Amino acid sequence: MNRIIIGLTSLVIVIVILSGVYHYFNRSHWKPFRCDTHLSSHIATKEGKKLELNLDISIITAHEGSSEALTVGSLKGEGKNYIFSRRVFVTMKQSDFKGFSKAMIIREERHPIDNVPDEIWQEYVLPEAPGVAFYMETKHLNNNAYLIKGLTNPHFVCARTLD
Missing domain, CATH: 1.20.5 (Single alpha-helices involved in coiled-coils or other helix-helix interfaces)
Structure with a gap:
């Protein structure tokens, strides 16, 4: 027994x-994942000029700690029309702040049709200049939606593509 x-x-x-x-x-x-978002924004510059930004972003995270953002879109204003078509490579690692990652843009690739000056790209589209670290928080909203935000402002909501 x-x-x-x-x-x-x-x-x-x-x-x-x-x-x-x-x-x-x-x-x-x-696990690796991909998520997509559309960004539409009306921007007022310091000089009082108005710009209209339309941008589609696909984020592909194939390896833990690094991501690739595929950006395609347009920027209109002051009688000029620009076309975005770039790949942005980002590394991420844990930060000292709970819930935040320390991210850095390490490299960019421009498609030949991209005609946006780098100054405009860095000032109005990127969260920070390449090579400069910034803090990023990812909040899980539901089964396939994530809020990607910085310390003070949201960047975008991203819908995860299901496997």
Whole structure:
């Protein structure tokens, strides 16, 4: 009788441990993902000029700690029309602030049709100049939506593409 009780107790302990390990690896394991968003903004410059920004962004995170943002869109204002078509590569690592990542734009690639001057791109589109670290928070809103924001302002809401 004691052997049966010891055997059943051991079996229950093994099942609980295996269930915990399975739950840990399934819930906490990072997985690659892609999310998409559209940004539409009316911008007033310091000089009082008005610009209209329309931008589609696809964020691809294939490796933990790095992402790639594909940006395609337009910027209109002052009788000029610009076309965006760039890939922006970003690294991310844990920061000292709870819930925030320390991100940095490490590289950009321009498509030949992109005619936006770098000064305009950096001032009105990028959260920070390439090579300069900035803080970013990602909040899970529901099953497939995320709020991507900085320390003081939101950047955008991103809808995750389901597998």
